[in-house]
Amino acid sequence: MAYVAESATWKNGVYQLETTDPLLGGANGVMNEAIKDLACRTLYLKTEQDKIKNEIQTARGGKASLNARFEALEMTSKQGDFTFNGTTGVTVSHTIGNTNYVVNVAATASTGGDLGDIYISRGAYYFTVYNTGGYKGNGRYQILN
Template identity: 35%
Template sequence: MANLTEKNEWTDGIYQIEKTDPVVGGVEGISNRQAQQLANRTKYLKEQVESLNSGKAESSHTHTIAQVTDLQNTLNSKATNTDLTNAKNSLTTEINKKATKDAFSALHDLMVGIPFPYPLSTVPSGCLAMNGQKFNTSTYPILAKKYPNGVLPDLRGEFIRGWDNGSGVDSGRALLSSQGDAIRNLEGRISGIVTQSGNVLNATGVFKVDPTKFDNIFGSSTKVSDYGDYLGFDASLVVPTAEENRPRNIAFHYICLAA
């Protein structure tokens, strides 16, 4: 009586004996096929286990179990709480950098086209002077969204006024519209002038009856009586005057970011 010769090989499937199979023994007998396959699997698995216990896998493998274990131990030693915390902090830092960059970009885009009072005459890089000039809308697409006509406002010598936006203080104005200078109307009336006597009976509005100051009305020693029915008005005798209406101010150079 002989035993089956076991082979070190893995058989994917185990043969199923059919009802029609003849009973044939021996090395290649169909009755022994199923047992042969199971025996081969058993031998294969046995040698794999023995190779693991001996510290080396099958011949096609180049790393021993000890090496694999050392690698695992190294990985485990690296994955400490400190390392995980450092990795988390690094990731958080990168996320914050990205968020900060996005926030800066949004702020930069918002500031493009807004007038800045600049203290120097030279325009810094990345900016344009607001001199009413045309600009290239392809070169400055963000600026073009705010000034679609491709022209910057001319702010040379101008003041900026808040848009009325329904308040009724400066109604009828559109954004970026210009407005000329003006003052409130000054009115007055003089009546009952007695000619050749210097006697002014009545005055209203911007005129004032003060016989003691007649000599200064024209900035010289001249009385009203010397001019008959003529009476002058000169605001510069009371307030500073110029060719325009203006508040006290300091001159800055208006520029804007361009992008």
């Protein structure tokens, strides 16, 4: 028993047997033209579906679903606004649950040159931002875990 040769190509039509076609089988027989056309389309669709499946699986990052991946990313990456409190510092709460994260902070208004150096003390569920210049204006933070 032989199988129809397939290639992952899309054919724009499927051969229709005509009443005048000789009933020939085999690799190049007219009776197998439509079957070859459909087999090629099927293999093409399977190849494309596998690419999409692999891309989704990679995007899931080992999670059970894309939604679970997004939820995990939300738990490990946060951002928000806060107000600098000068040298006494300001504490910002979060739900990361460990101290192995990076905090980026920036002033969102003119500091008038009063920001100075910034120091961040990290805790499992909070971080505190200090600045040596005494700036007490608006800021924005981003946590990357």
